[in-house]
Amino acid sequence: MKSLKDAREELKKVLKRLHEAKPEELGKIKEEAAKYFKETDPKELALAEQELIQEGTPRAEMKRLCDVHLDMMKEQLKVSAKSINLPASHPISILKDEHKVIKRNLKKLKRTLEKLKTCHSFDEARGQVNILKELSHFFLETEKHHQREEDAIFPRLEAHGVIEPPQIFKEDHVEFKAKKRILNELAMGAEKGDFKEFLGAVAPIIDFLTKNLEDHIFKEDNILYPMSLKTLDKNEWPDVRKSFDAIGYCCFAPADLSKKKK
DSSP, X not given: OOOHHHHHHHHXXXXXXXXXXXXXXXXXXXXXXXXXXXXXXXXXXXXXXXXXXXXXXXXXXXHHHHHHXXXXXXXXXXXXXXXXXXXXXXXXXXXXXXXXXXHHHHHHHHHHHHHHTTOOSHHHHXXXXXXXXXXXXXXXXXXXXXXXXXXXXXXXXXXXXXXXHHHHHHHHHHHHHHHHHHHHHHHHTTTSSOHHHHHHXXXXXXXXXXXXXXXXXXXXXXXXXHHHHHHSOGGGHHHHHHHHHHHOOSSOOOHHHHHHHO
C-alpha cells in the first residue's frame, strides 16, 4: 500500500501534467488523471495544490487548474459532501444554508438582468431597477458570510498547516467584494444618467457574479467545508460558532440563536 506521502507525490505529478498539457493533449491526460481523482478526498487535493504553489506554481495558475480538475470531480465531490451529516446549529451547516439563500438571489439577479435588457428607458425599467437595488444591498450584506469564514475558520486551518487554500478563497472574496460594491453604486445611482450606459455597466458585473460566485459556492460546499471538517478538531467547532455569533449573520439568524434571544 502506498504511503500518504507517495500518494500525494503521484497526485502532484498528475496536477503538473494537467498544468503543462497542450490543448490537443488535455483530453487524453484528463482521462488518465480521472482514476487518481476518484480516490482523492478534498483535503488531500487541497494539500497537493498547496505543495505545488509552495514549489513555485503561481497561485493564479493553480486557480485555473483547479477549475479543470473540479470539473472532472464534480459528481464525486457532490456525493461525498452529501454524506456529511451535521446538526443545523453547526457552523458548516449555517454556511451551507446561507449558500442556498445566496444561490436563490443569484438566480433572481440573473432574471432581473434579462428583464432589464428588454427595457429601453428608466421609466420602463423602474420595477426591475428597484429589485436590483434590493439585491445589490443583499449581496453587500453577504460580506458577513465571508468574514466569518476568514476570521473564524481560515486561521484555524492555517494553524493546522493548511495555508494556501484559505489564501485562494480570500482572493476570491476580495474580488467579489469589489464587484458587489460597484453593483450597489450603479444600482443606487441609477436614473441619474443614460439607461443604455447604465445597462452596459451593470450587465458585465452581474454576469461575473452569477457565474463566478456560483462556482465559488460549489468549491466551498464540496472542497473547503469537507476539508475543514477533516482538519479542525471537534472541540474547536464550539469556539468557531461563538465567533460566528459575535460577527453576526447575513441571510438569517440560525434557529437556535433566535430561540436564545426570545
